[in-house]
Amino acid sequence: MLSQKNDDERSVKEINQSRILQSIKIHDSISRIELAEEIDLNPSTITRLVKKLEKFNLVREIDLGKSRGGRRPVKLGIDESTYRVIGVDVGATEVIAVLINLAGEVLHKIVLPIEYKEAKREVEISPEVIEKSIEKLLSTYSEKERRQELENILGIGVGVHGLVDRDEGLSIFAPNFGWRNINFKKKLTEKFRMKTIIDNDVRVMALGEYWFGHGQNVDNLICINAGYGIGSGIIIEGELYRGHNSLAGEFGHTNVEKDGQLCSCGDYGCLETLASGPALVKRIRREIKRGMSSKIIEMTEGELSEISGEMISAAARKDDELARRILKKAGNYLGMGIANLINIFDPELILIGGGVSRAGPYIFAPLHETVARKTMNSAPEIKKVQLGEDCGAVGAGVLVIEELFRRPETFMEEIACNKPTIQ
The missing domain is CATH 3.30.420.40 (ATPase, nucleotide binding domain)
Structure with a gap:
């Protein structure tokens, strides 16, 4: 599910944490013994790594499996209840922003219509529309609810058409919007103090369907x-x-x-x-x-x-x-x-x-x-x-979830050091 490139940037412990999360995602639920067999790790190592993931509220015990003789094993699942991710799909006729959980379920959604200027043969859209969509997404919550949600938002993913530099968070050229060299990663990170990842709109659609469709x-x-x-x-x-x-x-x-x-x-x-x-x-x-x-x-x-x-x-x-x-x-x-x-x-x-x-x-x-x-x-x-009109926005959110699954411990430590804000 996840690329194993740049494994030298991760510790062995974090690589194995990532493998555990991937296995749980693929199987929906799996016991510690089954994980040890599938990943080829010592059961005590699995127990130790799972305990860390439970501490981060990424994994939880969900039910009991079938006994192989003796006590029934405890099944593990992804903890879908704690964390949220914002996904934004910047389309030609509308911008869709969603708040999803780690199962890709849309918990909240807003749609901002976009005007098409036929004389210019391009969409009339300001880069600031992404900020506005995120603000509107969270504005329907009460002040108390908003603070609670912000505490549990892991980051922002954005899908934009055209040529995108994912590493720099840069929209290099979006011909239908008339955009060139706009650094959305910098803009959104500074405004909301959240991890921000940007990629091409159709690539994030593919990610959305691959993970949850x-x-x-x-x-x-x-x-x-x-x-x-x-x-x-x-x-x-x-x-x-x-x-x-x-x-x-x-x-x-x-x-x-x-x-x-x-x-x-x-x-x-x-x-x-x-x-x-x-x-x-x-x-x-x-x-x-x-x-x-x-x-x-x-x-x-x-x-x-x-x-x-x-x-x-x-x-x-x-x-x-x-x-x-x-x-x-x-x-x-x-x-x-x-x-x-x-x-x-x-x-x-x-x-x-x-x-x-x-x-x-x-x-x-x-x-x-x-x-x-x-x-x-x-x-x-x-x-x-399968995901219909939400495909791009959910896929944009997957950009953040994918990064979490690849580097779980480093990701959570970074989140702890940066508290999100919204004006």
């Missing part, structure tokens, strides 16, 4: 976000793949149409210009202006600037021929791109999220047909993300 116990998967933009998060042998320059997964900027339309990245003919939400809106608006009939004209009362991806899906469900034709074409293009990913990475599972995926069979039927035709071997299972 359909991707649990699947070591090779690809998660695709098809909405305002198109991207992919890639899990290989249980590890998130970022690539040498952290550019892995920029699936939407693969070229599929020579001399095609201009993309936000500056190139022409990218998949994003053919199968993203804005691309669908642009295409159906163009067809209507050319005289094609559509129920969307009634739905918008002739105001074509009001067309949205949701309207196109709704029109398709009402047997609108134009909407169905445009969704079918987008599904074919997505299928071509996904078939390429399958032929390169050979994943066990493909997960699809984002607004375009809500078109249901009108996107998925042509997508499946194209994938089946263009993959070299039998295609893997393809389905929608």
Whole structure:
């Protein structure tokens, strides 16, 4: 589940603590004897390490297992009741901030709508929206409740589209937002005095599904976000793949149409210009202006600037021929791109999220047909993300949980030295 790279930075004790947490997470519950057998450690060592994890309120005794002769063993589970993590997903149409526990359960959630400026072909969003979303998330608690929650919040995870330097906490380039070189780690750490980790939005979607969604116990998967933009998060042998320059997964900027339309990245003919939400809106608006009939004209009362991806899906469900034709074409293009990913990475599972995926069979039927035709071997299972619209925000929270599981003792000692604040 967790990368074993940089093990030289951790003590043997902390590596074994991490292995214990991973085993408990995978099994849901497991006894100390079973842990000793699985991790190949002395039972007394397991007992000592577990005691430390219990002291940190990361592990607790939950029930009794089956007897192998003699007393029934006590089962251990992750303590989900004590700690919280904040996850923020900065999307094109909305920012979702959630408070989750260590089981990935959403305990509290807020949504901030985002305005799209069509004339600028970009989203009107200030970097400060992340701070505002966190403040709003906690503002619904009473003063007493807020203080209690702050004591138990382990950190903040953020998912942002575009090129991200995870180590520096830097949004290097977010083309759809017009952001360059914004250090969110520094901003959020200074304001809230919480550990902050930032990564690419689709990568955190993949993490969310891998830890708490359909991707649990699947070591090779690809998660695709098809909405305002198109991207992919890639899990290989249980590890998130970022690539040498952290550019892995920029699936939407693969070229599929020579001399095609201009993309936000500056190139022409990218998949994003053919199968993203804005691309669908642009295409159906163009067809209507050319005289094609559509129920969307009634739905918008002739105001074509009001067309949205949701309207196109709704029109398709009402047997609108134009909407169905445009969704079918987008599904074919997505299928071509996904078939390429399958032929390169050979994943066990493909997960699809984002607004375009809500078109249901009108996107998925042509997508499946194209994938089946263009993959070299039998295609893997393809389905929608399990966590729905919360996938990115929960996955952003996983950034913090993953770090906790990798370095439990060091992490908890660092938390003890920094008390969170909120104004």
